[in-house]
Amino acid sequence: MFEDSALATVLLAMFAGAIRVSTPFLFVSLGETLTEKSGRINLGLEGTLVFGAMSGYAISYHTGSPWLGVLVAGLCGSCFGALHGYLCKLPKVNDIAIGIALMLFGTGLAFFFGKAYIQPQAPRLPSISFGFWTDMPALRQALEINPLFLLGIVLAFVLWWGLKNTRWGLTVRTTGDSAPAALALGINVNQVRLLSTMVGGFFAGVGGSFLSLYYPGSWTEGLSSGQGLMAVALVIFARWNPLYCFLAALLFGAAGALGPALQSIGISRGYHFFNAAPYIMTLLIMIASTSPKRSLKGAPGELSITK
């Protein structure tokens, strides 16, 4: 009997954790999917994520409105995206190198401006309760869903639909798959990539604001612990499909929630090992999904890693 309830507790905690932890993965990976669909890789999203977390928290603290914080975090993300897009347009500039530089720049800038906000408490994003029908406290707790998660699901569907059914979507895919073809159609390749990277940066910034404004819910320097980078790996795993991004984000979220979930039923042995689950999973996925013998299926043809 005890075993059953313990298992239920773990599964419930992982479910709640999957939803909670997956949100930043979801936003960053959707942003990265869009950027990569246009033919560029932006590794700087880790920096964007951290800066989004800092700026969102700061704005929420000063104005008292967490939603304004989310918006500003997104706009800051767009600025980083614009910088990436602009620099990559210059001749002989490598998008991966710029991405790494911007990752360091973004985190560094966030730490610099963020020192003052480590102590104070900013208003946090509200959650929506879907657990009104039950009186099990654990389930109620698990069904406190954050609005950004729901927004992320909508966004995943919109992106998936939009890439197929809008002129804008076809233009992005054309640019990402064959720049010569895009040029022949009179598409301004650099502009499409700049805008895609900016929108991608916006999503990543929003993902960052979730970290500081909902879960864990405060601004610290170790907040992201590489989630922005893992989200890039997740895009490859999800084969550049927004809907798979959603599923993959849930999977990563659940893996991230494994450690705390086991701790909640008293299993604390190997806590740090279980906490490392997402990282181990990233590694295993990268090994399983790549091979020297074949090229990545579904990868946009213009990506510098597939060229």
Added chain:
Amino acid sequence: MSLAVETQADVRRAIGVETIGMTKIFGSLVALDDVSIRVTPGSFHALLGENGAGKSTLVKCMMGFYQPTKGSVLVNDAEVEIPNPRAAHALGIGMVYQHFTLVPSLTAAENLVISRADTPAIIDWAKERKGLEAFLETTPFKVPLNVPVSGLSAGEKQKLEILKQLYLDQRFLILDEPTSVLTPDEADEVLGLLRGMTEAGDLTILMITHKFREVTAYADEVTVLRRGRMVGAGKVSDLSVNDMSHMMIGDTTIRESAARQVHADAKLKLEVAGLFAEDDEQLPALEAINLKVHCGEILGIAGVSGNGQSELIEVLSGQRTPSDGRIFIDGKPYEPERKLMDTFKVFGFSEEPLKNVAVPRMSVAENMAFRTFDKAPISPFKGWLSPAPMRQKARDLIASYRVKTPSTEEPIENLSGGNVQRAILARELSGEVDILIVANPCFGLDFASVAEIRAQIMDQRNRGAAVLLVSEDLDEILELADTVAVMSEGKITYTSPMDKTDRATIGHAMAGHH
């Protein structure tokens, strides 16, 4: 409103285009010198010339990619300004490029719809599909609409490129070597359909080509360019192939290949047994390839590109691991490693040497030493390089193979295509060659270089080397090979001694009819 409905309501007929005194100068290079051509409405006009003769420059001026230094363009006898490709499209001039400009991951329908200038922001696929099907009814070309372009055959892609131009209502089509990736049958089908449309007065065609067969079979008129100048023009019916080829190459002396020596009961040299390999998508690329090449024999492997030829070459040169099968030389097992290549004297070269068999930014001398840099005299002690003998050897090779280069230290990428290929030839053929593996050696080279390279291959054969020649150019196979094998979908589907077969039979085998 769908485009197809528009075209039916207001049918645009074939248009004529004329250039007057076109001149284009790039820096010190005169790419185009006072060229006037007249393409009448509804005609099928061929533009002949060697690589670098100015054909591309001329059509790029007509398409608005370049602005001519001097000269003007007339459309239906009215002078027009073409500042950019969009302006050309608006006038009804479209171009089908040598390399596909389709987006591989998009379906045919998506490719057509995105190519339009007025693609709606939100695409109503049900309506678009109906429009596209109605449009397809009006043309003789049939292409599956809902398959990603990457899954189409080369012939279907070429048809889709042409369809795209028709869909955009372009009534003057410039085709740049449209049949280079097609089987002879596919080429005949596409050109025949286009010919039908010109005869009906729906379309005017200007086709860049260097294949006389296509000119005589399909074109009404021809213009020949050489070194940027127009050297001849006229009705195809008034000209013989000899006239045209003389116009194209002028008085350049072309090296003749040595006569084919007969080797009586030559012994088996190279044997490939049951070779299997996978491509980059892990799909089968080679299936049970069996080949035998004897001393003093050229085995020509014909086929349309993408049927496993590049994988075969990669396996034979050690760039791809076979999943099964063996290679034997003189009956002994052979693995393509540097040491064994050296022991068995295996050499080779291929198309686009800068991409495939040279390091573009290393010097000519270094590139020429790839086979010998680890041996005396260049490497007197193990691991040490001595540049003086390397340069000396390069100087000798440059002289004897007539490579035009400013010095031995010039990065090889600065040389012209023919000279890069000659430098590689010098590296591969200067020693003793027992086995020669060659892939599309003459791709993109001028007549003189082509003749030179073919003569060198023939010399090696006459000396007793076993030659495996993979070529997408059927004429090259017909000229050089003693035995022909056809590769289709990763299999050898047809083998015959050259004197017991002909172009049509090989062409059918290439298309998979066997």
